[in-house]
Amino acid sequence: MYKVKSFVATVALAAASLSVHAGTMDAPDFWTTPTVHDYGKMHFLPNGAFKPQPGHTYKVVFSLTQGAKDPDEVSPALDHVARAVNLYVASGVPLSRLKFVAVxxxxxxxxxxxxxxxxxxxxxxxxxxxxxxxLRKDGITIAVCGQAMAEHHFEYDWIDPRVTLSLSALTTVTTLQQAGYALMPL
Structure with missing residues (x-):
């Protein structure tokens, strides 16, 4: 009988814990977009490990290779760039110390x-x-692979003026890595 009561108490405690935890995740202020408003939802963890340091400069090249499932949706890879901006700025890193390029x-x-x-x-x-x-207003460079444009039969003059045409994603990534950028494949 003791084992049954102990088991029931453990299950009840676990269920209560899950419902409290789930309730906080559903709270309207749990997910925020502090810098890139309405994009790159993040939940800040003040005591989370591996937080960016405010005095450091971060150089990252994001290789965006996954498009949205539907053409009326924002690319999830591009949205993750916004999440990175939000996370770094929420950690105290000024935008001026983010050297981000997304290709x-x-x-x-x-x-x-x-x-x-x-x-x-x-x-x-x-x-x-x-x-x-x-992202451009926040100093983030958005580029597109010239080789991929050709492979998709997109003309180069179809590129939005806020996007930089690069020779290729391959050369963008390797050139920036040689300049000390970390690669983040998305």
Missing amino acids: ASGSATSLALDDAHYRVQFGVPNPNLPLIEL
């Missing part, structure tokens, strides 16, 4: 298209452009 290729290539050409290709406005605008 799109593969199925993420279309995120770089201007609105008119994106609409022709997919029948909807380019949902990535508002995020690209916000």
